[in-house]
Amino acid sequence: MTMQKYDYILIGSGPAAYKLSNLLAKKKRRVLVVEGGAFGGTCPNFGCEPKIFLEGAVRTVLQSQQLVGRGVSQPAQLDWAQLMQTKLQRFDPWPAETKAIIAKSHDVEAGYAKFVDQHTITVNGHQYTGDRIVIATGQHPHHLAVPGTELTHTSTDVLSLKSLPKRVAIVGAGYVAMEMATLLGAAGAQVTMLVRSDRALRGFTKADAATVVKAMEARGIDFRFNTNVQAIQQDADAFLVKTDNGDLASDYVVDASGRVPNIERLQLDQAGIDYDRHGIKVNDHLQTSQPGVYAVGDVVSRVEPKLTPVAEFEADYLFKQLEGGLTAAIQYPTIATAAFTFPEVALAGVAPDDVKDDPAYQVKRVSLAGSSLYAGKNDQSASLTLVFKSGQLVGVSAVGDDAATEVNSLTPMIGLSIKGDDFRRHVINAYPVIGDMIASLL
Numbered sequence: 257m258t259m260q261k262y263d264y265i266l267i268g269s270g271p272a273a274y275k276l277s278n279l280l281a282k283k284k285r286r287v288l289v290v291e292g293g294a295f296g297g298t299c300p301n302f303g304c305e306p307k308i309f310l311e312g313a314v315r316t317v318l319q320s321q322q323l324v325g326r327g328v329s330q331p332a333q334l335d336w337a338q339l340m341q342t343k344l345q346r347f348d349p350w351p352a353e354t355k356a357i358i359a360k361s362h363d364v365e366a367g368y369a370k371f372v373d374q375h376t377i378t379v380n381g382h383q384y385t386g387d388r389i390v391i392a393t394g395q396h397p398h399h400l401a402v403p404g405t406e407l408t409h410t411s412t413d414v415l416s417l418k419s420l421p422k423r424v425a426i427v428g429a430g431y432v433a434m435e436m437a438t439l440l441g442a443a444g445a446q447v448t449m450l451v452r453s454d455r456a457l458r459g460f461t462k463a464d465a466a467t468v469v470k471a472m473e474a475r476g477i478d479f480r481f482n483t484n485v486q487a488i489q490q491d492a493d494a495f496l497v498k499t500d501n502g503d504l505a506s507d508y509v510v511d512a513s514g515r516v517p518n519i520e521r522l523q524l525d526q527a528g529i530d531y532d533r534h535g536i537k538v539n540d541h542l543q544t545s546q547p548g549v550y551a552v553g554d555v556v557s558r559v560e561p562k563l564t565p566v567a568e569f570e571a572d573y574l575f576k577q578l579e580g581g582l583t584a585a586i587q588y589p590t591i592a593t594a595a596f597t598f599p600e601v602a603l604a605g606v607a608p609d610d611v612k613d614d615p616a617y618q619v620k621r622v623s624l625a626g627s628s629l630y631a632g633k634n635d636q637s638a639s640l641t642l643v644f645k646s647g648q649l650v651g652v653s654a655v656g657d658d659a660a661t662e663v664n665s666l667t668p669m670i671g672l673s674i675k676g677d678d679f680r681r682h683v684i685n686a687y688p689v690i691g692d693m694i695a696s697l698l
């Protein structure tokens with residue numbers, strides 16, 4: 257058997273590897289892209305993209321409910337089956353289309369890669385060597401270690417669920433749990449959240465996360481905090497979720513207890529590549545413990561959040577290092593993140609909760625609800641919490657119907673260290689939308 261040799265082998269085809277494959281296409285390198293699951297990876301197939309597509313209709317329904325008696329006479333109703341049909345039509349062709357796009361420039365192999373040594377992998381019984389191997393295998397849903405865990409579903413199932421269950425139990429209160437609850441609750445399912453700790457959305461500020469929970473509770477979503485799932489059983493006509501805080505009958509159980517890096521299938525020990533439970537260990541040049549082997553995206557063990565734009569930033573950095581002579585260590589920019597609940601919650605830069613007792617920082621909470629823009633939407637929860645240091649905006653947290661956009665509007669001021677006076681001298685934004693308020697906030 258002749259072994260095929262490549263300049264690069266990319267393992268995975270999600271946002272991280274896809275970005276790198278596009279950049280390498282311009283360099284005419286010999287590249288092999290190996291994908292074990294759906295081409296395109298989590299974000300376009302089972303993550304951000306289908307989630308935000310479904311959220312488009314969901315948001316319209318929830319916004320109309322919020323305006324009944326304020327100029328809207330009937331709330332809109334969600335037709336889940338029809339919405340899902342529309343979603344499947346749009347998204348089903350994507351993996352094949354993505355594979356074809358990659359195959360225009362590179363060799364492609366569908367199958368799971370395993371390391372033989374630090375320059376060699378096998379896929380479907382074929383061996384390939386690469387001068388450089390880039391691991392971009394992402395994460396998969398964590399499964400609760402309790403009896404009956406095989407009876408649960410994940411966000412992947414929810415995002416393609418054709419008929420709406422009557423009663424849904426969701427384990428967890430992180431990004432995935434809260435976003436899936438928003439979708440299913442708006443569609444009319446009776447949703448119960450089973451939360452191990454005493455709060456939701458741990459990555460966001462306590463006050464803003466509590467505002468989201470309150471709004472969801474007002475829509476009938478039941479939060480059971482300090483509740484540990486012990487087992488899931490199947491009865492004649494329901495699932496029984498047994499917890500240390502009573503039992504719950506449900507038609508559909510979603511396990512949203514986190515995500516774990518895809519490292520098990522790779523046989524990393526064969527190649528001496530170091531890892532921990534958060535993923536593959538890399539240095540500040542994204543190199544693993546083996547020369548010539550790199551890791552990018554969600555599979556990397558790091559403190560920065562595991563998000564699509566972060567995965568793409570790493571791919572871009574690695575390309576510049578390997579093909580453009582960049583020698584500096586990776587430096588992450590200001591990263592904005594949002595949970596697409598209703599209302600949304602978002603954060604960028606220094607988190608208000610982390611500095612509330614530090615006199616070097618000034619934390620200022622601004623309610624937006626009174627302005628005509630927000631009053632017109634009856635978006636009563638809308639608020640911004642701004643963090644300043646020596647007169648410079650260094651952090652922002654937002655809650656409200658459009659919190660993600662609000663935080664995105666303010667993130668350049670943080671990342672580019674723009675001060676209020678400077679902003680006002682150079683910019684007049686369109687009025688009256690969020691952008692126009694920025695000048696007065698800074």
Ligand SMILES: Cc1cc2nc3c(=O)[nH]c(=O)nc-3n(C[C@H](O)[C@H](O)[C@H](O)COP(=O)(O)OP(=O)(O)OC[C@H]3O[C@@H](n4cnc5c(N)ncnc54)[C@H](O)[C@@H]3O)c2cc1C
Pocket residue numbers: 267268269270271272273290291292293294295296297298299300302303304305307367368369370392393394395411432518521522552553554555562563564565567
């Ligand atoms: C429900 C949900 C919603 C999300 N929403 C957002 C959002 O709104 N905004 C945001 O920024 N991020 C969001 N994310 C996170 C985002 O999807 C990830 O950060 C992003 O997909 C990471 O890209 P990646 O390329 O590192 O990994 P992935 O996209 O996970 O791609 C990795 C690929 O590698 C393949 N693979 C694994 N092992 C092997 C192997 N051994 N051989 C070959 N192939 C292999 C997998 O099949 C997969 O296709 C969401 C995630 C989920 C689950």
Ligand SMILES: NC(=O)c1ccc[n+]([C@@H]2O[C@H](COP(=O)([O-])OP(=O)(O)OC[C@H]3O[C@@H](n4cnc5c(N)ncnc54)[C@H](O)[C@@H]3O)[C@@H](O)[C@H]2O)c1
Pocket residue numbers: 400401427428429430431432433435451452453457485512513514515561562563593594595596
């Ligand atoms: N809008 C977005 O940008 C977005 C959306 C979805 C996912 N993501 C990315 O995916 C990552 C994973 O999201 P996630 O929601 O799966 O994870 P997460 O870490 O945000 O939340 C996990 C939840 O499960 C709970 N949990 C953990 N172990 C448990 C156990 N053994 N029993 C019961 N509960 C348990 C946690 O307390 C938490 O509430 C996010 O951190 C983010 O990087 C981003």
